[in-house]
Amino acid sequence: MDMEIFNEKIVRMIRLYLSGVISEEERQELERWVEESEGNRRFFEEMKEEGRFAEEFPEFCRIDMEKGWRRFEQQVQPKRRSLWRRALRYAAVIAVPVAVGLSVWLLNREEKAENTLISKVIEPGQVKAMLVLPGGATLALQDMKQGEIEVDKGLKARQTNKGLVYDNDVVSREEKLKYNTLKTPRGGEFRLTLSDGTSVILNSATNLRYPVTFGKQERKVYLDGEAYFEVQKDSTRPFYVEMDGMQIKVYGTSFNVNTHKEGGIQTVLVEGRVGIKLPNYEHILSPGSWARFNRERGEIEVRSVDVQQYVAWTKGIFAFEEESLEQIMNTLSLWYDVDVFYETDSVKQLHFSGHLGRYKEIRDILDAITEATGVKFSIKERIIIVTK
Numbered sequence: 453m454d455m456e457i458f459n460e461k462i463v464r465m466i467r468l469y470l471s472g473v474i475s476e477e478e479r480q481e482l483e484r485w486v487e488e489s490e491g492n493r494r495f496f497e498e499m500k501e502e503g504r505f506a507e508e509f510p511e512f513c514r515i516d517m518e519k520g521w522r523r524f525e526q527q528v529q530p531k532r533r534s535l536w537r538r539a540l541r542y543a544a545v546i547a548v549p550v551a552v553g554l555s556v557w558l559l560n561r562e563e564k565a566e567n568t569l570i571s572k573v574i575e576p577g578q579v580k581a582m583l584v585l586p587g588g589a590t591l592a593l594q595d596m597k598q599g600e601i602e603v604d605k606g607l608k609a610r611q612t613n614k615g616l617v618y619d620n621d622v623v624s625r626e627e628k629l630k631y632n633t634l635k636t637p638r639g640g641e642f643r644l645t646l647s648d649g650t651s652v653i654l655n656s657a658t659n660l661r662y663p664v665t666f667g668k669q670e671r672k673v674y675l676d677g678e679a680y681f682e683v684q685k686d687s688t689r690p691f692y693v694e695m696d697g698m699q700i701k702v703y704g705t706s707f708n709v710n711t712h713k714e715g716g717i718q719t720v721l722v723e724g725r726v727g728i729k730l731p732n733y734e735h736i737l738s739p740g741s742w743a744r745f746n747r748e749r750g751e752i753e754v755r756s757v758d759v760q761q762y763v764a765w766t767k768g769i770f771a772f773e774e775e776s777l778e779q780i781m782n783t784l785s786l787w788y789d790v791d792v793f794y795e796t797d798s799v800k801q802l803h804f805s806g807h808l809g810r811y812k813e814i815r816d817i818l819d820a821i822t823e824a825t826g827v828k829f830s831i832k833e834r835i836i837i838v839t840k
Contacts, residue, residue, distance in 0.1 A: 615643025
């Protein structure tokens with residue numbers, strides 16, 4: 453097969469297709485590419501059958517070495533092969549097949565041993581959170597254990613396989629609302645259904661403060677971190693999300709909010725209608741819009757985006773589109789609960805695109821970035837050291 457046909461754009465679109473977040477325009481372009489030749493179609497069908505992304509290399513510890521090399525050539529671009537893999541291929545031409553097979557098996561055994569050590573230390577995030585009750589008492593929530601929790605006097609929530617679910621359609625008759633706070637640590641995530649039926653997914657290192665039961669006039673929650681909301685419609689009680697210096701007014705909709713991102717608070721509207729409210733101004737977003745509020749300047753930047761990139765985390769996918777290495781490592785540090793040290797600051801501005809499984813071991817993510825950028829990673833306890 454002609455290696456040039458498997459360029460970066462094609463591999464990226466196949467990744468998007470396999471992860472289920474490809475846009476309609478890219479899907480059509482990929483279909484046209486598949487129809488161009490039998491080789492293209494065969495490669496695409498093999499990837500679908502394999503059920504994995506193009507950056508995951510096949511195992512080379514097979515007896516059929518020639519088949520292994522053919523599969524390797526089909527999945528990796530020549531310019532990104534590491535030196536030892538190229539040298540090994542040329543050695544295969546003159547070496548005894550059994551000796552070559554043993555060499556490859558030993559090399560992979562060493563890599564697997566090293567990667568196994570890393571994965572034991574750094575695992576992906578999991579379902580866990582801390583619930584703070586009105587009186588200040590705290591409860592640790594982990595996994596999806598079944599049971600009831602008294603969240604205030606006479607009021608209960610149920611911990612189910614859908615997270616923490618509050619009693620529906622309960623309206624507070626008290627003038628002073630009682631609040632719970634749900635806190636996810638680094639390396640944690642949690643699902644929550646509020647008393648009005650609104651669904652919230654909290655990402656890592658996120659705090660959400662909310663009334664145990666909402667009042668008659670409005671529904672208001674307070675967010676620090678990243679969360680995805682599916683707000684239950686209620687024309688008599690508007691829903692607000694309060695953050696540092698900004699408020700979102702919700703008109704019944706699905707949207708993602710992130711206060712962790714560099715440059716300000718990011719809001720992405722999936723469907724419905726929201727208003728970004730400042731002291732003297734409100735900007736209404738339409739579906740497919742991305743808005744960033746710059747706290748320092750008090751300004752809002754708005755543009756159209758592919759929203760699936762921003763909510764892919766709720767479906768177990770990291771979606772990086774031309775993001776800087778620094779931004780990517782910030783995301784990984786929250787999810788895997790690690791710290792990052794850069795030996796050279798210049799590598800922070802390298803950019804990478806990829807759609808990767810959020811529940812993979814961290815070595816899979818780092819290996820994909822190394823293959824694309826040449827940046828190397830070493831791990832000491834819970835610190836990732838980045839070198840050029």
